[in-house]
Amino acid sequence: MISMDHFCVICGSNQSVISVRRPVDYEYSVIPPEKYCYLRCRDCCSEWLSPRPAPEALAAFYPESYHAYSEGEDHGWFAKILVGARAKVRGRKYRSLLSGDSGSLFDVGAGDCRHFYELARYADLKFSGVELQPALAKRAKEMGFDVATGTLESMDIMPHIGRHDIVSMNHVIEHVNDPVEVMRRVLVMLKPGGYVIGQLPTNEGWESHVFGEAWAGYHYPRHLQVFSRKGLRRMLEKLGYEDIQIRSSPHCQIAISMQNILLKWGVKLQLRHGRSNIYGLLLLLSLPFEFVIAAIDKSGIIDFTACKPKGN
Numbered sequence: 001m002i003s004m005d006h007f008c009v010i011c012g013s014n015q016s017v018i019s020v021r022r023p024v025d026y027e028y029s030v031i032p033p034e035k036y037c038y039l040r041c042r043d044c045c046s047e048w049l050s051p052r053p054a055p056e057a058l059a060a061f062y063p064e065s066y067h068a069y070s071e072g073e074d075h076g077w078f079a080k081i082l083v084g085a086r087a088k089v090r091g092r093k094y095r096s097l098l099s100g101d102s103g104s105l106f107d108v109g110a111g112d113c114r115h116f117y118e119l120a121r122y123a124d125l126k127f128s129g130v131e132l133q134p135a136l137a138k139r140a141k142e143m144g145f146d147v148a149t150g151t152l153e154s155m156d157i158m159p160h161i162g163r164h165d166i167v168s169m170n171h172v173i174e175h176v177n178d179p180v181e182v183m184r185r186v187l188v189m190l191k192p193g194g195y196v197i198g199q200l201p202t203n204e205g206w207e208s209h210v211f212g213e214a215w216a217g218y219h220y221p222r223h224l225q226v227f228s229r230k231g232l233r234r235m236l237e238k239l240g241y242e243d244i245q246i247r248s249s250p251h252c253q254i255a256i257s258m259q260n261i262l263l264k265w266g267v268k269l270q271l272r273h274g275r276s277n278i279y280g281l282l283l284l285l286s287l288p289f290e291f292v293i294a295a296i297d298k299s300g301i302i303d304f305t306a307c308k309p310k311g312n
């Protein structure tokens with residue numbers, strides 16, 4: 001019998017090869033009790049963690065010091081400027097996707113929702129979402145936001161069916177156990193003509209080739225799959241999305257890949273929330289490259305948008 005782990009979790013092909021035999025968590029030094037490798041689909045070139053971790057095993061992949069839990073608290077002045085610039089770009093993008101002047105946005109992985117205040121400066125949106133971490137979801141609720149605790153796969157989506165103009169999911173679908181099911185649910189939650197918008201790493205670019213298994217896009221063991229552009233597009237088309245746009249986005253990933261390589265070479269770096277004391281310097285060094293490779297559409301991070309057909 002062929003193990004399901006050999007089937008591409010993104011396109012369903014059964015043609016796979018091992019791409020990373022012994023992945024390492026350079027950022028947080030998490031060592032899962034089970035041994036995993038990354039397999040690569042010979043058809044769509046996406047990769048996935050094999051064997052598939054049990055849903056209950058995932059919590060241990062995220063240490064308390066995980067950077068996403070401290071967003072905004074540990075940034076230096078330079079990173080704060082970048083975070084502010086990102087909110088401006090996203091807010092304007094969301095506004096451009098609305099058919100009218102205002103709309104409803106559901107954010108998957110909403111955190112404590114502080115970014116909603118930033119986004120509200122650029123787009124007239126009614127915000128809601130879902131957040132896995134109970135403490136963050138509680139904080140969001142205390143601020144008055146309609147935020148469910150848990151995952152999109154497990155939450156009751158009945159009250160959200162056909163309700164949202166935009167579903168945003170930045171750095172989400174590479175973390176979930178069943179990305180196809182997640183994107184199916186998003187489609188159901190969108191209004192006809194509504195858009196899903198997201199950001200994620202892609203192995204289709206020079207970055208993953210240069211850094212190999214130290215490439216930050218693996219973010220092992222937390223990234224359960226790494227999408228190729230072809231795999232992402234194929235998955236969205238199969239589900240019935242249309243007007244699929246995928247393009248490069250400048251990010252901080254090269255700086256983390258550089259940090260990973262230094263750690264791999266045995267350079268002693270003090271890490272806090274997965275970032276070293278020279279992270280700011282690495283960010284400054286890598287940022288010009290980030291913008292150049294984004295301009296020629298070869299980044300290791302991509303933005304995507306896809307529309308729910310109007311007839312649905």
Ligand SMILES: [Zn+2]
Pocket residue numbers: 008009010011012013041042043044045046231
């Ligand atoms: Zn595939």
